[in-house]
Amino acid sequence: MKLSSSTFLTEKKPLLKQLVAELDRRFEYSSVLAADNRAYRYGVSRQGVTAGSDPMFSERGFVARVYTAGSYAEYSFNAISEEEIPCIVSKIEESLVPLKDSVPESVSVFLRARTEEEPASFVKSTEYEIHPKDLGDAEVLKKLGAIREKGLSLKEGIVDVMVNSSWQEIHKVFISGKKDLEQNILWASASIAALATAGRDLKTSHSGHSILGGIEVIDMVADKIGEVVDTAVELLQSEPLVPGEYECICTPSVTGMIVHEAFGHGVEMDMFVKDRALAKSFVGQQVASPLVSMHDTSCNARNTATYFFDDEGTPANDTLIIDHGILKAGISDVLSAGALGTVPTGNGRRESFERKAYTRMTNTYFEGGTDSVEDMIASVKDGLLLDQPSSGMEDPKNWGIQCMVSFAREIKDGKLTGKIFSPIVLTGYVPDLLKSISMMSPVVELEGGGMCGKGWKEWVKVSDGGPYIKARIRLG
Amino acid sequence: MENIINALKKLEIAHYTIREVKESSAELFFIKKQLDMRRMKDVTKDYVTVYRDFEAGEMKMRGSSLALISPGMTDAEIEEAVAAAYEAALSAGNPYYELYAGETEEIREEASGFSGKSLSEIAACFSDAIFAADTRTDAFLNSAELFVTETEVRFCSSEGFSNGYRKCGVKGEYVVQCKEPQDVEQFFQFEYKDMDTAALTEKVKGSLSAVYDRARAAKSPKAGTYDIVLSGTNVAELLLFYLFRSNAGPIFAGYFDSKPGSALQGEEIKGEKLNMTLVPAAPFSDEGVPMKELPLLKDGVLQNIHGSVRFCRYMKIEPTGDFRAGKVDNGTVPFEEMKKGCLYPVSFSDFQMNPITGQFGGEMRLAYYYGEDGVEILTGGSINGSLLEKQGDLTFSLERYTDASYSGPFAVKINGVAVSGE
Numbered sequence: 001m002k003l004s005s006s007t008f009l010t011e012k013k014p015l016l017k018q019l020v021a022e023l024d025r026r027f028e029y030s031s032v033l034a035a036d037n038r039a040y041r042y043g044v045s046r047q048g049v050t051a052g053s054d055p056m057f058s059e060r061g062f063v064a065r066v067y068t069a070g071s072y073a074e075y076s077f078n079a080i081s082e083e084e085i086p087c088i089v090s091k092i093e094e095s096l097v098p099l100k101d102s103v104p105e106s107v108s109v110f111l112r113a114r115t116e117e118e119p120a121s122f123v124k125s126t127e128y129e130i131h132p133k134d135l136g137d138a139e140v141l142k143k144l145g146a147i148r149e150k151g152l153s154l155k156e157g158i159v160d161v162m163v164n165s166s167w168q169e170i171h172k173v174f175i176s177g178k179k180d181l182e183q184n185i186l187w188a189s190a191s192i193a194a195l196a197t198a199g200r201d202l203k204t205s206h207s208g209h210s211i212l213g214g215i216e217v218i219d220m221v222a223d224k225i226g227e228v229v230d231t232a233v234e235l236l237q238s239e240p241l242v243p244g245e246y247e248c249i250c251t252p253s254v255t256g257m258i259v260h261e262a263f264g265h266g267v268e269m270d271m272f273v274k275d276r277a278l279a280k281s282f283v284g285q286q287v288a289s290p291l292v293s294m295h296d297t298s299c300n301a302r303n304t305a306t307y308f309f310d311d312e313g314t315p316a317n318d319t320l321i322i323d324h325g326i327l328k329a330g331i332s333d334v335l336s337a338g339a340l341g342t343v344p345t346g347n348g349r350r351e352s353f354e355r356k357a358y359t360r361m362t363n364t365y366f367e368g369g370t371d372s373v374e375d376m377i378a379s380v381k382d383g384l385l386l387d388q389p390s391s392g393m394e395d396p397k398n399w400g401i402q403c404m405v406s407f408a409r410e411i412k413d414g415k416l417t418g419k420i421f422s423p424i425v426l427t428g429y430v431p432d433l434l435k436s437i438s439m440m441s442p443v444v445e446l447e448g449g450g451m452c453g454k455g456w457k458e459w460v461k462v463s464d465g466g467p468y469i470k471a472r473i474r475l476g
Numbered sequence: 477m478e479n480i481i482n483a484l485k486k487l488e489i490a491h492y493t494i495r496e497v498k499e500s501s502a503e504l505f506f507i508k509k510q511l512d513m514r515r516m517k518d519v520t521k522d523y524v525t526v527y528r529d530f531e532a533g534e535m536k537m538r539g540s541s542l543a544l545i546s547p548g549m550t551d552a553e554i555e556e557a558v559a560a561a562y563e564a565a566l567s568a569g570n571p572y573y574e575l576y577a578g579e580t581e582e583i584r585e586e587a588s589g590f591s592g593k594s595l596s597e598i599a600a601c602f603s604d605a606i607f608a609a610d611t612r613t614d615a616f617l618n619s620a621e622l623f624v625t626e627t628e629v630r631f632c633s634s635e636g637f638s639n640g641y642r643k644c645g646v647k648g649e650y651v652v653q654c655k656e657p658q659d660v661e662q663f664f665q666f667e668y669k670d671m672d673t674a675a676l677t678e679k680v681k682g683s684l685s686a687v688y689d690r691a692r693a694a695k696s697p698k699a700g701t702y703d704i705v706l707s708g709t710n711v712a713e714l715l716l717f718y719l720f721r722s723n724a725g726p727i728f729a730g731y732f733d734s735k736p737g738s739a740l741q742g743e744e745i746k747g748e749k750l751n752m753t754l755v756p757a758a759p760f761s762d763e764g765v766p767m768k769e770l771p772l773l774k775d776g777v778l779q780n781i782h783g784s785v786r787f788c789r790y791m792k793i794e795p796t797g798d799f800r801a802g803k804v805d806n807g808t809v810p811f812e813e814m815k816k817g818c819l820y821p822v823s824f825s826d827f828q829m830n831p832i833t834g835q836f837g838g839e840m841r842l843a844y845y846y847g848e849d850g851v852e853i854l855t856g857g858s859i860n861g862s863l864l865e866k867q868g869d870l871t872f873s874l875e876r877y878t879d880a881s882y883s884g885p886f887a888v889k890i891n892g893v894a895v896s897g898e
Contacts, residue, residue: 046729051568052541052561060546061519076517079547099502099514102600104607110510137567159730195731200864202832243699243896274507274619276651276661354517393826397661400856402825402839425858427839427896455649455663476858476896
């Protein structure tokens with residue numbers, strides 16, 4: 001089924017066009033992005049049952065952008081009517097534009113060229129099998145509850161099994177002098193986490209799945225309950241790891257975190273404008289093993305960061321970032337591209353209509369290789385299998401790595417020994433890690449259960465992944 | 477709000493809470509000494525929680541669900557959204573609990589230096605404060621973001637109370653850079669509830685000194701076990717462990733067995749015994765519960781648990797609201813003395829505390845090692861420790877530190893922490 005349009009946005013579109021026309025009479029350029037996003041989340045755990053709107057991803061509002069005297073300014077609002085249009089225009093003219101004077105004398109305005117838009121007009125929607133609302137809240141919770149009950153019955157020592165699911169209907173309209181775009185997108189995700197205890201020790205294990213589609217995602221995660229529960233209990237026997245450099249096999253989810261945190265943030269070109277990314281001076285140079293090719297795609301993956309146009313009205317794109325180890329290109333929003341004299345790649349994304357657009361990743365991954373996972377493990381004499389990423393933080397300026405991984409399984413003489421270490425901190429220098437990649441499995445897996453921040457804010461949905469990889473990594 | 481109440485009445489929904497949030501902002505985004513973008517915002521949102529009572533077998537249940545209402549929604553749309561939430565509440569049932577029933581009072585407004593100033597004027601003062609420190613030739617501001625926000629929150633409940641508050645605040649972040657002898661940067665955040673422009677200038681000055689030192693940090697620490705010192709926001713992050721472990725939600729779920737009188741800091745305390753008080757971030761919780769300071773730890777022993785209305789009712793205590801900030805009374809050792817023989821990571825990529833497992837750690841971007849042969853400036857490597865194992869032997873500094881979510885000792889010393897490095 002194709003997701004249908006938002007009635008609200010359809011009704012408001014004539015007003016948005018009227019607003020843009022008013023603004024175009026006063027400024028060199030104007031646009032309006034309108035969002036009517038409905039997000040919902042469900043959860044079952046010992047803390048209780050939840051079902052309801054997700055305030056983080058539900059929004060209905062507008063952001064107007066104007067370009068005047070060499071710079072851009074934006075106004076976010078969520079009330080619009082025929083009568084309110086003069087007030088909105090007045091606010092932009094009389095309060096927003098003069099805000100440039102609220103800076104010290106030593107600070108000037110950053111002047112950038114206006115990015116010319118190509119004319120475009122379309123309405124596009126994604127497809128789904130089962131819309132969560134068609135299934136109904138009771139049925140969704142019944143499915144989650146069944147997974148939880150199964151998990152609790154599998155092992156002694158499990159304090160709780162938490163099963164969650166969420167979905168978001170994205171409806172957006174972008175209007176400017178040359179563009180009239182509409183997109184309707186549905187993504188869904190589901191996750192399982194188990195909490196095991198022995199004395200005062202508490203350990204957690206988790207797994208998730210996300211799709212561009214509907215609530216069918218719950219069935220896709222249900223099979224993982226046994227593994228999640230087993231791992232949580234197993235982690236109670238885990239030991240701290242002796243810090244050092246290890247030969248490692250990374251599962252696709254850990255590969256995804258390395259792709260995203262270690263390298264992806266470093267090619268966000270708003271960081272190039274600020275002189276905050278080392279990658280800027282490495283374009284055309286080898287930054288990874290020749291086995292490595294890396295993409296950021298908002299159009300060629302079926303996951304949580306797929307769209308038809310970004311939050312600045314730029315069409316979705318598939319950017320080849322690393323081609324066989326050579327850094328080819330970064331990703332950009334309209335403002336960064338304007339400052340750098342490049343073409344926007346369709347990566348201008350906002351947490352909501354209330355926030356600024358930044359250069360952001362979408363679905364980011366390494367292409368697959370040719371090695372079987374069995375051969376990869378067999379090739380390790382003394383090393384570790386890293387699994388379950390928990391968090392990471394970028395360092396584009398210095399290409400330092402910080403990724404937290406829940407656990408590592410010991411490999412000796414090509415076999416898993418059953419010994420497990422936890423927790424694990426990945427550190428080191430990004431090109432050293434990427435150049436050390438010596439084997440890659442064929443199948444690419446993407447996971448988009450989590451969110452990505454710019455620093456410590458501006459949360460957007462992303463997915464990341466890749467194949468199993470073998471590399472030398474410093475662990476602590 | 478009137479349209480929402482009409483819809484609730486029409487649908488015969490007996491129990492509800494409405495939280496209306498009006499927010500206006502002025503935002504400035506800088507790249508070096510240039511204004512890159514300016515933004516403003518005027519947004520109103522209503523969060524409507526509906527409750528539905530029913531029986532499951534012999535058990536009395538109360539379900540709840542949230543609906544979001546935006547300006548411009550028609551009466552029919554509001555009714556549809558509220559009805560959907562009421563339907564969902566039937567599936568999201570939990571054991572029955574009493575809702576909070578408070579008293580109606582006037583909107584509270586805290587007096588501050590922001591009073592009488594427009595958002596643009598406040599933005600001008602704080603951008604002056606940021607750039608007042610940017611005077612060095614060897615280190616400079618790379619970029620900064622400044623958000624001045626005025627918020628009005630109003631609550632209205634079926635249980636007979638209405639209240640609310642107005643507040644203004646300034647938040648932001650900045651990056652400082654030093655190019656020689658190596659090109660490095662550091663990231664900092666700030667948040668103020670008053671016109672603390674002088675404090676911001678001082679913070680930026682200190683940050684410029686830190687990044688100057690980081691540019692001179694050439695090597696990682698040797699891998700091993702160190703006595704470490706954490707400071708500032710990292711101390712606040714570490715002590716969040718005690719806020720989470722005293723929260724009624726996870727306690728009710730059986731994740732922890734904390735209760736007033738529990739030795740939350742452990743049975744054997746060789747170091748300082750923690751004294752901590754919870755501090756409200758706003759006059760009312762998101763459920764409209766008036767919040768006030770709450771003693772949390774006395775000599776390491778838990779005094780009170782805190783949490784949302786539902787979990788407080790289950791734990792048979794008066795609802796306190798969820799706390800996210802605390803103040804700590806400890807501190808016996810001068811910071812200069814504390815550092816001797818220790819590794820002192822000043823900044824991390826992202827220092828993290830996992831309050832479920834007690835594990836803390838992060839990759840170091842700048843650290844000092846105060847050895848017998850002098851001070852080494854270090855970068856890279858990571859620390860990885862367990863507060864459950866180390867909490868009985870903590871030492872706090874005499875010097876104090878305050879930000880929006882923490883007030884307490886500037887530094888804490890933790891003995892015997894694993895460090896990865898060369």
